[in-house]
Each structure stands twice: as structure tokens, then as C-alpha cells.
Amino acid sequence: MSRGMKLSLDLGASWGEEWSMEEEKTAKVFTTLEPSAHRLVFQKEKRKGKAVTLVGPFSLCEEDAQKTLSSLKKSLACGGAYKEHWMEFQGDIAPKVREQLEKLSFKFKNPK
Numbered sequence: 001m002s003r004g005m006k007l008s009l010d011l012g013a014s015w016g017e018e019w020s021m022e023e024e025k026t027a028k029v030f031t032t033l034e035p036s037a038h039r040l041v042f043q044k045e046k047r048k049g050k051a052v053t054l055v056g057p058f059s060l061c062e063e064d065a066q067k068t069l070s071s072l073k074k075s076l077a078c079g080g081a082y083k084e085h086w087m088e089f090q091g092d093i094a095p096k097v098r099e100q101l102e103k104l105s106f107k108f109k110n111p112k
Contacts, residue, residue: 033059035105042094042110053094055101056086072100
């Protein structure tokens with residue numbers, strides 16, 4: 001490329017055609033369900049060599065989910081987090097989590 005020439009990075013669309021690079025943001029519809037209307041599932045993962053139990057997806061508002069998570073962590077004596085409508089618990093503790101959630105009237109897809 002010689003000096004004085006501009007590098008053109010146009011990809012075939014012109015700005016005069018009312019085209020823009022902005023992406024349309026679609027709003028995700030989120031409905032809050034009561035605990036008995038949930039159908040939760042378990043997943044197990046390994047992170048840094050340690051077992052992690054995932055439970056979800058929850059259809060709760062952020063505040064209710066954090067309260068539920070906090071009470072579960074206290075009763076199970078483990079750490080955990082709430083991310084993207086899933087609760088994560090440290091360790092392979094699915095039976096204990098299931099028992100505690102059933103006491104709170106949550107339902108599961110898989111039978112015992």
C-alpha cells in the first residue's frame with residue numbers, strides 16, 4: 001500500500017440505505033412462578049477438579065432467588081451462587097439439595 005491512500009473497510013452496505021451496525025436488543029420475557037409450578041433438574045460439573053451441583057432453571061425474581069439460596073446454603077453448610085436462573089452448590093450434594101427444596105414445595109422433573 002502506498003502512502004497517502006486510505007484503507008477502505010466498507011463491506012458492501014452504504015450508510016445511505018438506513019442500515020446501521022447497531023443490533024436490535026430483544027427483551028426476554030421473564031415470568032415468575034410459584035415454587036410448586038417449577039420443574040427443576042440437576043446437573044453435575046467439575047470445576048478445577050471439584051464437584052459442583054447445579055439446580056434449575058428457576059423462575060423467581062432475583063430477590064426471592066437470593067433469599068432461597070441463602071437459606072439453602074445455611075441449612076446445607078456449603079457455598080453457592082445464583083447465576084442465570086441456576087443455583088450452584090459446592091460439592092456433590094444433589095440428594096440433600098433435593099430434600100431441602102422439596103420442603104420448600106419445589107417440584108422436579110425426574111422422580112427419586
